[in-house]
Amino acid sequence: MEFGLELAAAVAAAGSEVWSTTMAKTQLGPSTIEAPPRTDNVIQIERVSKVYQTGDIQVHALRGLSLTIRRGEFVAVMGPSGSGKSTLMNIVGCLDRPTKGRYLLEGVDISTMSKAQLADIRNKRVGFVFQSFNLVPRTSAIENVELPLLYAGVPAGERHKRARGALEEVGLADRERNMPNQLSGGQQQRVALARALVNNPSIILADEPTGALDTRTSVEVMEIFQRLSREHGLTIIIVTHEPDIAAYAERMIHVRDGRIDSDEPVRERKEAAEVLLTLPSSSADKDDDEPLGNL
C-alpha cells in the first residue's frame, strides 16, 4: 500500500480531477477480479512525460501519465492513434525511457538505465507479442523461442528443454522444426507467444496481437492469454483498438492525448473458451491453414 500512498500524494500534488478519479478506479480494479489478490505492483508509472523532438516541433506524446498495474492483472489498453498508447507501451516494455517522471518495474527504476541494462531488463522481465508476429525469418520455431534464453546465457540443453515446454504450452510442440513461412498466422503468433513466455517474464506485453488474424484465430490466441493469466497468474497487457478483443481482459484503460482517459474493470468479460464453441470450426484444423507471409 506504500506505493498507493505515494501515488495518492503525487496525484494530489498534481491537483487534477481526472487523475484522482483514475486513481480511485485503479485501486478499485483488483478487488473486482477473481485472480488471487496480490498486493504488489508490477508496474508503477509516476507522472511520466515523453517529448519527441522532430525538427523544431516538440511532440508531447505523454503528459504526466500515472498508472499502476498489479501482479496477475490482465489489462487492455485502448485509444485512438496518436493518443500516446504506443509510446506508453514502449516505455512499459523498456524499449524507451521517459523524458520526465519515474517508471518502476517490479520496484526497479528503469528511467535512468543504460541501453544495455534496458536490454537485460527486457530479456528477463518482459515478453513481447507483436501484431506482425516478428519472428526471425528463416529460423525454426524452436530457435525463435530459444532466442531470449540465448541472450540470457542459458546453456543449449536447458534452452531446448524450456523452449519445447513453452511451445507445448501454446500447443505447437509438433511444429518446432518449422520455419515461420511454413506456419499459418495463428501458429506464428503462438510461436511469438511461446517466445514471450519462455523466460518467465514479469509482464507480457502484446501490441495488437490479433490485428493480423481472422476472427477465430484471434479468439484462439485470446484463449491462450486467458489461460496463461488464470493458470500461471501472468501479468498481461494488451494494446488493441478492438473492443471485442479488449473484452477478454479484466481491466480496460483508455488513453487519450497522452493521459489516461478512463480506467475501469471490464463489465461483461468474455471467456474465449466459451466463444470458441459458438464459432464455426471450419478453420479449427490449424494444420490445414494457409500459411501467411510474415506481415
Place this chain on the structure above:
Amino acid sequence: MNLWAIFKIAVRALARNKMRSALTMLGIIIGVSAVIAMVSIGQGAQAMIEDQINSMGTNMLYVSPGNFRQGGASFGTGQANTLTDEDVNAMRREVPGIASATPLTRANKQIVYGNQNWSVQIQGTNEHYAEIRDWEVQEGAYFLDSDVRAAARVIVLGKTPAEKLFGSMSPVDETIRVGNLPFRVVGVMAAKGQSMVGQDQDDTAMVPYTTVQKKLAQRPSNSINQAMISAVSPKATTVVQRQVTELLRERHHLGQGEADDFNVQNMSDIAATSAQVTGIITLLLGSIAAISLIVGGIGIMNIMLVSVTERTREIGIRMAVGARPNYIRLQFLTESLVLSLAGGILGMMLGGAAAAIVARYLGFPSLVSSLAVAIAFGFSSGIGIFFGYYPAHKAAALDPIEALRYE
C-alpha cells in the same frame, strides 16, 4: 551468450545468401592470394639470387685499380696502372684473414687450332685461381707456380673454346696459337654454366698472369687489372677489406686526405645490396597486391551495410527480446570476420598454388613462407574487423522501436 552461438548465427546468416557471401569472399580470396603469390614469388626470386651470389662465394673480395687523373681528365675505374702483382703478394703475406689471392690480367685474343678459330677473353691468373673460384679441372691439370714464374706459354681452356676448337677431341697437350704465339693446352675446366647476368662463364681461357704481362700485352708492364681474394670465411671479409685498404694505402704512399687509387669490393656487400633490392621489389609487389585486399575489404563493408539495412527488423526483434547492443555489434562483426577469414584461408591455398606453379615454371625455390601466411591471416582478419566495424556499429546503434517498425 557464448561465442560459439554467435559464430553459428553468423554462419547461418551468411549461408542464407550464398551467392552474395561467395562473391564478397571472392574479393578477399583474390586479395590474399595475390599477396601470398607476390610475396612468395618475390622471396623465391630473392632466394635464387642469393643462391647464385653464394655460389660465387660470399667470402670473395675484388680489388681494382682506381680511377686516375692526368691533366684534369678522369679515367674510369680499372684504367690506372696502380695495382701490381707485388701488391697481391704483399696482401697474401701480411693480411692474415686472406686464404688465397690471385692477380688477374686480361687480354682479348683469337685462338686458333688447325682450321678452327675462336675469339676469347684470356684471364691471366696465378696457380690458385681454380681453387679460389672453387672450379674443377675436368681434364689435364691447372698450370703450376713454376709456369707463373717462367711466364710459360701454357693455357687452360674453358669448356666453350675447348668445344669450338676441338669438338669431341681431347685438347690436352695439343698446341694452339694465341695471337701469333704457340701455347700448350695443359687442362680443360669443368662446365660452370651461365652467370647471374646470363654470361657464359665457360667462354674463357686461363694463362699465367705473367705471360699476359710479358707476352700478350701490347706493352709489357707489371700492372694487373684486378686482384681476386678469398677470405677465410664470409665473416672475415669486412676485416680483410679494411686491412687490404690500409695495406694498399701504405704501399701506394697515400697521405691522409688523399683518395684511394684502388677500389675494394666485398661480395658480402654485393649480396646484401642485391638482397635489399629484391626485398624492396617484393615489398612493392606485396603492396600492390595488398591494395586488392583493401578493395576486397571495402566489398565486405558494402555488403555488411546492405545486410544491416536488410535485417533492420531482425535486429529490432533481437533487441526487443534482450540482445544488448554489444551482442548485435559482436554478431555482425563475427559475420564479417567469418567472411574475411574464410576468404583468407581459401586465398592462401590459391596463392600458395599459384606461387608453386610460378616457382616451378621459373625455377625458383618454392617458398610459401610462414611470413606470407601470417601476413595473409593478419591482413584478412584485420580487414574483417576494420571494415566490419562500421556496419556492426551501425546495427548496434539502431533504436529497437524504429527497427521493429522498419518495413
